[in-house]
Amino acid sequence: MNDQTDRDRALAGLGFGLAAYTIWGLLPAFLKLLVAVPPVEILAHRIVWSVLLLGAVVTMVRGWPRAMAVLRAPRLLGLLVLTALLIGGNWLLYIWAVNSAHVIETSLGYFINPLLNVALGVLVLGERLGRAQLASVALAGAGVLYLGLAQGGVPWISLGLAISFSLYGLVRKMAPVDPLTGLFAETLLLAPAALVLLLTLGAQGRGSFGADGATDLLLLASAALTAGPLLMFAAAGKRLRYATIGLLQYIAPTMQFLLAVLLFREPLSPAHLVAFPLIWTGLAIFALDALAKSRAPAIVRS
Numbered sequence: 001m002n003d004q005t006d007r008d009r010a011l012a013g014l015g016f017g018l019a020a021y022t023i024w025g026l027l028p029a030f031l032k033l034l035v036a037v038p039p040v041e042i043l044a045h046r047i048v049w050s051v052l053l054l055g056a057v058v059t060m061v062r063g064w065p066r067a068m069a070v071l072r073a074p075r076l077l078g079l080l081v082l083t084a085l086l087i088g089g090n091w092l093l094y095i096w097a098v099n100s101a102h103v104i105e106t107s108l109g110y111f112i113n114p115l116l117n118v119a120l121g122v123l124v125l126g127e128r129l130g131r132a133q134l135a136s137v138a139l140a141g142a143g144v145l146y147l148g149l150a151q152g153g154v155p156w157i158s159l160g161l162a163i164s165f166s167l168y169g170l171v172r173k174m175a176p177v178d179p180l181t182g183l184f185a186e187t188l189l190l191a192p193a194a195l196v197l198l199l200t201l202g203a204q205g206r207g208s209f210g211a212d213g214a215t216d217l218l219l220l221a222s223a224a225l226t227a228g229p230l231l232m233f234a235a236a237g238k239r240l241r242y243a244t245i246g247l248l249q250y251i252a253p254t255m256q257f258l259l260a261v262l263l264f265r266e267p268l269s270p271a272h273l274v275a276f277p278l279i280w281t282g283l284a285i286f287a288l289d290a291l292a293k294s295r296a297p298a299i300v301r302s
Helices: 003-032 039-060 064-071 074-098 103-123 131-151 156-174 179-203 213-239 242-248 251-263 270-293
Strands: none
Touching (some): 003 213, 039 074, 039 179, 064 074, 074 156, 103 131, 103 156, 103 270, 179 213
């Protein structure tokens, strides 16, 4: 590739990455519009409509042979059943937390997530930590520990989101499947239970869909806000260096934190005012270390 092509790929990748993380950062504001709908019902709609949307995308890119091959491979299918349960649980906890006024805790979870990925790399994959990585994980761990002690309990929302998403990423790393096919398979595996729930609620007259046009449109839009950012993230991952992706991932929790404090007026406790700076310092060390190890200014993958 020539320099101009490399720059074009880098700019395109940066655009995809910024768009994906910005959408994720604004997602709490969208979910607040659905506060009258039970979280499990929002999740069910998110799954069912995502299957239809992703199925259309798979058809457009002629990806059905890959999808069918995945569904016929027992070991791979088993891994995707596990990732489907992990991402489904993550989505449900996130929806509940946002609409129960715990957006600060959700942002904390996704601040912790990258450092938890490093810890899992050590514990599960046998990777070694450098001094900067060790310091970053230690500072984040101290922040979480202090928060738990100060509040008199484990910050289970933050840890639940961080652990489920980190485990999801770890297992997906073990599954040799492209992002589109993997996400389609995961939502397809979750779809039967989601569809049964929606049909049951509809038969009992307790379903939210069909009662209000605005709510119907929001539930339909949840599919695009589920699949769209993930596909844009996958496109960015093909064009950007891993270090750049690592820096971009702090956009979403930062936006969520600002929404929680400035828009939703969630209170910041004294414990948060101690824990967050510890975690942010750890993240700053982690990010600076990643930049130092990334010599080339271009953020391109060939």
